[in-house]
Amino acid sequence: MPVTLEEIARAAGVSRGTVDRALHDRGRIRPEVAAEIKKLALEMGYQPSRAGKALAMSGKKIKIGVILQYMETPFMMQTLKGVQEGKQEVESLGGIVQICEIEKVRPDKVIKLMEDMRRQGFQGIALTPSENPELKKVISKYCKEYGIPIVMMNADLEDTGRLCFVGQDNYQSGRTAAGLMGEITGGKGQVGVITGEVSNPGLKARRNGFTEELQKCYPHIQVAAVCYSHDEEEEAARATEQLLVQYPQLTGIYVTGHGVSGVCRVLKKAGKDGKIRMIANDFLEENKKWLKEGTINFLIGQDARTQGYEPVMILFRLLFDQIKPEKELLHTEIAIKTRYNI
Incomplete structure (x- = not known):
């Protein structure tokens, strides 16, 4: 039954x-x-x-495209599961959802896929963006000239005319990390920031939120250096080694995205785990292991499923029912975990 x-x-x-x-x-x-x-x-x-709606929808030929960058990162693999859930729901009603996965940052490939989708009659696109002038122009053209709604996911480009953004308030997430760092370091010392791709607007927002909040509320904490791991574990490990050499009095490290295990391995090998305070992002299994061991003090999480599922369904509701999203910014929860509540 x-x-x-x-x-x-x-x-x-x-x-x-x-x-x-x-x-x-x-x-x-x-x-x-x-x-x-x-x-x-x-x-x-x-x-x-919803058989009646599915039958009616078959005449509408609703086609939704999803373009995901940074697919080498574990968090984006979690986001993909949410996208696939949305795809299954839409396609059960007779629609089409095409998912395109891209490793690293390839704005040129995103633009090509967008053009392919436009030529094939896709009426809406959800994508993870990157900071790129040409990509911004193309997104604006699709929204304003072609009338194809674009939903941003995971990271946002506000000045493009996109329909809405689904994801964490990354600037506020960075501010949250700064507040936590200020508390666990006693509001003083030197901290390093290890971030991913330079062109990832979400990580850029976290980094800015972190540094600006420290300047405002914890002026005695110095951001010693900002290092780029390009979302590679080994790059993050090398950046950590350099930080330990250049700043022997380092008191904290904030990792904005991927590369957490590389940082933790170096701290553990140097006997600095638990001594250098560490804050990282995302409730991945590997990250939770380091949190339980005490190498990470706090993990800041976001809702990967919602970030994948909702953009697909927002476009479906718009194209099928003409229901627009209630808000332009659909922020997911900023959750904090310690070794005691993981």
């Missing part, structure tokens, strides 16, 4: 109305509650009865 909304409500400990709002994305409901209900419904085998 098919799973009912009442059964899902009982399993989730909420009302039937809450389940209905969560599964159909209507009404006011906290994003984390909606995500848990959708996950539970999927596990229980719930199949939405």
Whole structure:
């Protein structure tokens, strides 16, 4: 027998109305509650009865494209799972979702894929952007001239005319890291920042939020250096080794993105784990291991599933139901974990 909304409500400990709002994305409901209900419904085998809409939709030929950069990083692999969930839902209704994966930063390839999608009649595109003047121009042209809505995910380019952004408030995440660093270092000392690709706007926002908040609230903490790992573990390890040599009094390290294990291995080998305070991002299994061991003091997490799933569904709702997103900035939660609550 098919799973009912009442059964899902009982399993989730909420009302039937809450389940209905969560599964159909209507009404006011906290994003984390909606995500848990959708996950539970999927596990229980719930199949939405939208045959009428699926039949009507087949005539609309809705086609959504997704372009993901930085696919060598574990976090983007988590985001991909959310995209695939959205693809499965849209395609169950007769639509088409095409996912294109790109390793590293390749704005030229993003532009080519966008043009391919436009020529093939795709009506909406979700993508992870990078700081590139030509890519910005192309995105603006698609939004303003071609009328193809673009949803940014994971990182944002605000001045492009994009429909909306889904992801963490990266600047605020950096400020959060600065506040934590200020507390665990006693508000003084030298800290290093290890970040990824120069052209990643999300990591740039975190770095800026971190350094500006330290300048404002913790003037006795000096940012000794900002190092770029280009999202490579070994590059992050080498950057850490250089920091330890150049700044023997280093008191803290903030890692804005990928490369955490490389940093932790060097600190452990040098006998500095637990002595040099460390803050990193994303609740990856490897990162959680270092957190439990005490090499990392705090992990700042973001909702990878939502960042992948919601852009697909936002475009679907816009193209099928003409429902625009409620806000331009759809920020996911900034979560903090320690070894005691992981």
